[in-house]
Amino acid sequence: MEARKNEVMNKYSNPWKTVSSKNIYTNPWLSLREDQVIRPDGQPGIYSVVETRIATGVIALTPEMDVYLVGQYRYPTECYSWEIVEGGTDDEETALAAIKRELQEEAGLLAAKWHNLGGKIHISNCISAEVARLFVATDLSQTQSAPDGTEVLEVRVEPFEHCLQMVERGEITDAMSIIALLRLEQEVRRGGWEQFF
Template structure:
């Protein structure tokens, strides 16, 4: 199969968080048409694991999907920011737990909606996190808890963990055990 031909694009909406383009594409052997492309900044996330084989999870509501679920700390990578630095920053801001960016291990990478978005998720594994403060981003979670890793698969099966970046990172951690 050949690559699609891109004949051009035009931005129809932009903000600091998202850009929406219409792209003039031509799939091999098919007619040209305009395809939506959602451009998003990369996301960095951290699975924090303690010595008791527990992961730090945040119970939160997502208004877009009307979903309550457990998530891992994650957020947008600022322009020019190192991925691991962003992951450590988000963990501190959202949970109050600090982990050194240099100690984070790459755990997972995915493109959650590759057919129509530039979104990329970079998930790191952090150990030896230390609680140094209250969360700065108090709107991020109703509560923060250490949960046993051996319960995570069932939590995913029960749709208690549904966020793509969390599912990807946690399943990758389970697969590596």
């Protein structure tokens, strides 16, 4: 039994050796680190890692099982994107506090009930250490929105089933939105809609 445990531990242990690390670039939203490494094949190399704050996303859900989507132009991908409400944490801010703020800023909504939608997610783990946390918000009420100066947003409400169809048709391409919608679909299959209201 002990030999099997060691075999499993070795199988999943880190095959990379970090020789040195240096920060290449930093701005208020991210930093780029470059590591000198010994690769799994024993050869020297470099590995660059983007580090960010925690990413957050929320499915704002009505009693009719409609979802608030936010549309905006995404500069890096050079395309318009329909997404759930998303954002990042500020300094010393929890993921829940951040997404409550983002829900109000982007969609003009407050929520009385919050549900964690699974554990952490690694968004792009081949180049980034970014971690995301997802939530479902219900018992919604309207308030004033206050988007950031970098955001030109359109908010629309779509039936949950239509959102899943948008994923299937490739109309929703944002990874956090897709993961959140599919996780919610699984949760509903297991426990029904009542668990969220």
